[in-house]
Amino acid sequence: MKICLLTEGSYPYVTGGVSSWIQSMMTNMPQHEFIIVSISAKKEQEMVSRYEAPKNLVKIYDIYLDSFLEENIESGKRYDILxxxxxxxxxxxxxxxxxxxxxxxxxxxxxxxxxxxxxxxxxxxxxxxxxxxxxxxxxxxxxxxxxxxxxVLPLFICIQQKIPEADLYHSVSTGYAGVLGALAKHQYHKPFLLTEHGIYTREREEEIIKAEWIKGYFKDIWINYFYNLSNCAYEYANEVTSLFEKNREIQIELGCPREKTRVIPNGIDVARYNVKNREKKDGIHIGAVIRVVPIKDIKTMLQSFSIVQQELPNATFYIIGPTDEDLEYYHECLDLAERLELKNVIFTGEANVSDYLKFLDILVLSSISEGQPLVILEGFAMGIPYVTTDVGGCSELILGTNDAFGRAGTVVPVMHFHLMAEEIIEIVSNQEKRKEYGKNGLNRVRELYTIEQMISRYDSCYERWSNTTWPE
Incomplete structure (x- = not known):
């Protein structure tokens, strides 16, 4: 089967959970061919792929939303619009x-x-x-x-691009990618699947409310517009998946027919992680596997570590992930760390995460918005407890959903750096609790969040719709 994955602001040029998920899907489904349609905000001088393309990725089609800058405009025409x-x-x-x-x-x-x-x-x-x-x-x-x-300009630029033909279209968000999935179904009469890692409209709504460049009376217009784009994807999609039940209920609340929805959790290759490879290093080692961008709220982490540092002066904080996606924000974080007089804070840049999971005592996530973070599952697979903000599916991963495994860390409200600091101090200071939480997370990921389970569910989904067409 030839499957066209529709991405926006992610694979293959931006690292992160969605991009890792896409790479994992293609790598673990060698029986299918994949095409990527990648929507990027602008064409950089060199768009460098951050991932090694699997053999079954046959083509990447790029759409750049700034492509209009190269065009000449002829104004005042008439198109005889009906x-x-x-x-x-x-x-x-x-x-x-x-x-x-x-x-x-x-x-x-x-x-x-x-x-x-x-x-x-x-x-x-x-x-x-x-x-x-x-x-x-x-x-x-x-x-x-x-x-x-x-x-409307970015949307119309996307729609005017010729979408490659495939047997099935799978968008990994609503927004522009979701509308392209709807257009592909409309044009080629092939099935369209939609997976939401986070809730696109809610994320755009938060950005619009905070945006200074949008005047007050236009904020509602922009928000309503993005809701309309999402409803287009919901309307056309044959099946809509989310990563956890809370997001499924939000999709239904936003207008997606309940009968279209189902939950397929993330999964990781647990066999790649071996708790026996962990090694204890002197001192206390706190980590965050994360992109340095505003939505991850690195500043809350730094403020939290300022409190931790006062209580535990032998602690080191590692911020593990790319720093070049938003250089202005990265420098703001460096300035904050300097003003807080933080010691032992290390921004690693892109790094081999496995090297750090071997010795970290605790992991932290302070995001403002999330889906179901793969980094939490990876930490669990190495028996490391987590302190996270209460966003997306984090609480479900940490606290469980009526399973028998017990809590694997702690959840705190967004931006409450003092509560985050208290929980970090409590867990790292209590070795028995730290071990218990780590063991609970390990058992949970082994039982409920494996790559084999995830791939089997998506492959069944693909097969279910593989021979379906619609009359012209």
Missing amino acids: DEEKEAFRSLIGGKEINWPVLFNLLVSDRIDSILNFLASKDFFDIVYDLCKKEFVHVPFTDMFWALRSM
Whole structure:
């Protein structure tokens, strides 16, 4: 079977949990061929893959959302847009019932010569004018025009790219990747599966609320727009999977039909990890396997370690992961560490995580948003307890879901660095508790979160839809 995986801001150019999951899926399903459609915010001078391509990855198609910068614009054209097409555009921004087939057919047709020309056309001007007149009478027209243009441009760039043909399409998020999955099903009449690691719309909503560049009255418009994109994916998907029950319930709450949803947890290759290889080093060693980006909230970790350092001066804190994804944030973290007068804080950059799992006493995760972090499962597989924020599926992994294994660490509220520090101090100071939590996590991952279980469930999912087509 030829499977097209649709990714956004992840594989193969960005490391992290989603990218590792994609690599694991392809590597452990040699019976299938895979195509990647990778959506990136911008084309860097050198887009370097962070992963060694498995033999069954036959092609990577790149979509760059800044590709419009290379185009010339011819403004003021007319495209003879039909009334139902105008209504579909208007509902994309201001409505709930969106006629996606009409939008798809227009944007992939030969009638639109260029997305930039269309967004500078008299037709688009008329669409924005009607929106302002009917629904946004208090918003200045010029502000609305440029805001809507910037809002829909990335989506339309994605839709205008030719999607490769495959037997099945699998998007690893909603958003732009999810809409492309819906478009592929619409065009080729092949099954479309959707997996959400985190809840895309909730993550975008948090970003929009915090964003200073979006004026107050546009925040609701942007948020509603991303909800509309997610609902497109939910509507077209044949099956929608999440990593844990809490996210499944959120999907249903957001409008995904319950009968489409199911839970397939993450899994790791437990055989790669051997607790017997652990070695005790002098002092206390605290680690975080993480990308240095704002959503991981490294600053809360550093503030937490400031308290830990006062109580346990022989402690060392390792922040293990790439630092080049957001250099401005990385330097802010370095400045904070200096202001806090932290000692023994090491930013390793990209590193072999296994080298650190051999001797770390405890692992920490302070994210603002997560799915079901693979790094927690990897820590468990080496018998290491975790202190995490209460986001995504972290509490389910740490505390269990009515299983018999007991807690494998502690969960604290987001950004509560003082509580995080207290829990770190409590666990590392109590050797019996540390061993007990580590053993519980090890037993839980061996029983419930293996790569064999995960691959079997997804392969069954693929086979279930493999021979399904829809009439044109």
